[in-house]
Structure formats: C-alpha cells, structure tokens
Amino acid sequence: MQVSILGAGSNAFGVAAFLANQGHAVKLWSPSGKRTELLGKGSPLKATGFFECELPVGVAASAQEAVEGADAVILNMPGNGHKAALDAAAPFLKDGQPVIISSHSSFGALYLSKLLAARGVRLPIIVWGTTLLTGRQKALDHVHIATVRQKIDVAAVPHSALDDAHALCTQLFGDRFVKRDGMMAIALSNLNPQNHLGIALLNLTRMEKGEEWSQPGHVTPAVGRLIEALDQERIAIAESFGLKVRTVFEHFSLSFHVPMGSVSEMNQAMYERDGGGNGPATIESRYILEDVPFGLLPTALLGRLVGKPALLHESGIEIFSASYGRDLKADNDLLPALGLEAMSLAELEKLCRNGYSA
Numbered sequence: 001m002q003v004s005i006l007g008a009g010s011n012a013f014g015v016a017a018f019l020a021n022q023g024h025a026v027k028l029w030s031p032s033g034k035r036t037e038l039l040g041k042g043s044p045l046k047a048t049g050f051f052e053c054e055l056p057v058g059v060a061a062s063a064q065e066a067v068e069g070a071d072a073v074i075l076n077m078p079g080n081g082h083k084a085a086l087d088a089a090a091p092f093l094k095d096g097q098p099v100i101i102s103s104h105s106s107f108g109a110l111y112l113s114k115l116l117a118a119r120g121v122r123l124p125i126i127v128w129g130t131t132l133l134t135g136r137q138k139a140l141d142h143v144h145i146a147t148v149r150q151k152i153d154v155a156a157v158p159h160s161a162l163d164d165a166h167a168l169c170t171q172l173f174g175d176r177f178v179k180r181d182g183m184m185a186i187a188l189s190n191l192n193p194q195n196h197l198g199i200a201l202l203n204l205t206r207m208e209k210g211e212e213w214s215q216p217g218h219v220t221p222a223v224g225r226l227i228e229a230l231d232q233e234r235i236a237i238a239e240s241f242g243l244k245v246r247t248v249f250e251h252f253s254l255s256f257h258v259p260m261g262s263v264s265e266m267n268q269a270m271y272e273r274d275g276g277g278n279g280p281a282t283i284e285s286r287y288i289l290e291d292v293p294f295g296l297l298p299t300a301l302l303g304r305l306v307g308k309p310a311l312l313h314e315s316g317i318e319i320f321s322a323s324y325g326r327d328l329k330a331d332n333d334l335l336p337a338l339g340l341e342a343m344s345l346a347e348l349e350k351l352c353r354n355g356y357s358a
Contacts, residue, residue: 001025001172004060004070006085007077008035013143014135015076015102017047019172020055027058029066031085038140049135049145063088072098072168076131078286079105079294083333090115093123098168100126104186105193106294106334109157113355114338124161125355129153129180129189129246130255132173136277146277151254153178153246155186157355181243183352188238188302191231191251193295196287197316198227199279204323208283216267216276224264226312233310234299240306241349283324292320293332301335305345 001024005012008030016026030036039045040059047053060066067073067089075085082105090112093099101108104127112125130152135145154177156165162179169177180186199215202223206213219227231248238245252258252266256276259269270276280287296313303310321328335341340348 001071002027002069003072003074003172004029004066005074005076006063006066006089007075007081009077010135010137010143011102011131011133012074012076013045013137014047014133014145015074015131016057017045017053017055017143017145018051018132018148020045020057021047021051021053022172024172025058027060027066027070029060029063031063031081031088033061035140043141046142047145048138048142050133050148051145064092067092067097070097072100072172074100074102075108076102078290079108080290080331080333082106082108082294083111083337086112086115091119093121095121096123098124098126098165100128100169102128102132103130103190103192104128104183105190105290106298106332107183107187107338107340107352108334109183110338110351110355111334113157113351117356124165125157126161126165126169127155127157127183127186128169129186130192130251134255134277147256149255150176150257151178151246152176153180153186153189155180155183157183157352159183159353180245184241184349185238185243185245187298187352188234188241188243189245190295191234191246191248193291193299194230194234194313195227195248195251196291197296197313197320198223198230200285200287201316201319202226203279204283207280207285210281212281213279214271214275214277215279217271218279219264219267221262221264224262224267227263230310230312230316233303233308233312236308237299237303237306237310240308241302288320288324289328289331292317292328293330294334297329297332298335301340305340305348 036059
C-alpha cells in the first residue's frame with residue numbers, strides 16, 4: 001500500500017521504518033521540512049533496536065502532496081501539532097480515504113470530522129489509544145526502536161466503520177489491534193499522559209538539571225502508587241460512560257513485555273532487563289508540554305461532565321502550570337474549536353459515535 005505519514009518525529013520515523021520493512025511504500029511529511037532533509041536527499045531510513053532495517057522512504061514537500069494518492073494517511077506527531085496538520089491536510093482528503101490518528105488525543109478526530117463535514121466529505125477516521133512503538137531519534141535518518149506494542153486499542157468515527165478500520169490496521173501492522181466501543185473509549189484509553197504526570201512530576205528536578213536517569217528505574221513505589229491512583233480516576237470516568245478500558249497494569253505488561261505486577265514492580269523489571277531507556281533531560285518535554293494540555297485536560301473535562309472530578313489530574317495541571325509560570329491549559333487549540341463544555345452528555349456521546357454529518 002501507499003501510506004503517507006503526517007509527522008517526522010521519532011515515532012513517525014519508527015512507523016515509517018516498520019511499514020517499509022513490511023514492503024509498503026511510505027512517504028513522510030514534515031511541516032517544517034527540516035526533519036526530512038536527509039531522507040529527501042536520498043538517505044535511507046535506518047532503524048535499530050527492537051527491529052532493524054535500512055530502507056528508502058519518500059518525502060512529501062506539502063500536506064497536499066502527502067495526502068493525494070495515498071491509500072491511507074497516518075497522523076503521527078505530538079498533540080500540539082495535530083490541529084495545524086489537520087488544517088493543512090483536510091482540504092485534500094477524499095471520500096473513503098482512511099485517516100489513522102496515532103495516538104488520538106483531545107478529540108482530534110471530532111475536529112477532523114467537523115472540517116470534512118464542511119466540505120461534504122465522508123471517510124473513516126481511525127483512532128488508536130496509544131502509539132505502535134516507542135523509540136528515540138538518533139539522527140535525521142536513524143531511529144532506535146525500544147519496543148513495539150503487542151496490543152493497541154482501536155475505534156473508528158463513524159463507529160460503523162470499525163470492522164473495516166480493524167482490517168486495515170491489521171493489514172498494515174499485524175494482529176495487535178483490539179476493537180473498542182467507540183471513540184469515547186479511546187479518549188479514555190491513552191494512559192501515557194497520566195503515567196507521564198507521575199513520572200515527570202516526581203522527577204522534575206532531574207529533568208530540569210539535564211541529568212541522565214533511567215526512567216523505569218526511577219518509577220519507585222511512591223511514583224508507582226501515584227500512577228495507580230491516577231489510573232483509578234480515569235477508570236471511574238470510563239465506567240460512568242459504561243465503558244471498559246485497559247488498566248495501567250495491563251498497559252505496562254502488554255506494552256513492555258513484563259509480567260503483571262504493581263506499576264513500580266513492572267518498571268523495575270524493565271530496568272533490570274535492559275535499562276528501559278532514559279527519562280527526559282529537559283523540562284521542555286512532551287511529557288508536560290504535550291501531555292498536560294492535550295492529555296490531562298480532556299480527561300479532567302470528561303470527569304467534570306460526568307460528575308467524577310479527576311482531582312489528581314486537575315492538580316497535576318495546576319502544579320505544572322505553576323512550575324512553568326504559565327497556563328498550560330491555554331496551549332490546547334483543539335478543545336476551543338469544538339466547544340465540548342457547552343454540549344450535553346448525549347450530544348457528546350452521539351458525536352463520538354457518528355462524527356459530524358457531511
């Protein structure tokens with residue numbers, strides 16, 4: 001298949017390498033053009049770590065070039081880039097052309113649905129609860145893959161497209177996708193923001209001082225208990241919607257291939273096995289700058305809507321905002337474009353099921 005990826009960070013590079021290694025034709029689009037400079041000059045994309053390959057990938061000069069002719073389009077960049085990328089790509093998407101959002105955050109699928117409805121375009125929007133893999137970009141033509149996840153939650157907007165969405169994802173990435181009951185379940189299935197809140201908050205000075213520190217090694221029992229308490233808030237909100245979502249224990253076990261235990265025990269097992277990778281060495285990190293406005297804030301909003309306030313999530317937002325000396329909530333540019341706060345629960349649930357009408 002011809003697959004275009006909107007994004008050119010470490011995760012987008014990893015997904016591109018994975019797809020190319022499976023024989024698909026891949027094209028990357030970097031909004032700035034800087035991160036695909038070497039690839040555009042003919043340098044092959046090199047992947048090391050969990051799997052290894054060195055293969056050519058294409059480069060698109062514009063969102064239009066990326067979208068046109070693609071059998072599938074994947075949005076794979078930090079949440080703070082989603083709105084701009086969707087604004088750039090939406091005018092060129094065609095009826096029936098599937099779009100995968102990896103991973104889905106802050107109701108971005110509804111924003112895309114709204115843009116497409118204004119054009120009279122209908123297509124399946126496929127949303128994942130997390131990313132395919134984790135890794136670090138070593139160079140502008142090299143990504144090191146730490147792990148490829150065994151299971152990924154998937155849903156579709158409209159929900160009627162779920163079976164076809166699951167089949168497409170399986171064709172591209174293998175038998176690792178678990179169907180979930182609608183986009184609302186996916187909105188409450190991305191565990192990374194809550195996990196990063198616990199990790200970053202209790203290791204913030206290490207990040208700020210630029211220390212080299214093992215991330216799983218520093219998920220001590222105290223950090224693990226905070227993450228587990230954050231998870232209970234998320235699960236309570238999901239249950240209020242009648243939804244079953246994966247627990248943080250299942251997430252760590254399935255994502256990082258360790259035996260089930262407490263959050264700290266599983267992270268220590270990762271550390272003892274292979275070190276598990278280092279935590280951020282700067283406070284200019286997506287763990288905060290992306291995950292607070294685009295991950296924690298939507299969860300907090302849903303908690304208020306269903307009468308289950310996520311007080312730890314809300315406190316984390318305020319503590320980080322105070323630490324950074326600015327209102328991180330204001331960085332979210334998707335929620336204001338949707339006006340979810342003014343909707344009834346019935347309206348929101350219907351939108352998450354069907355999207356906007358074309």
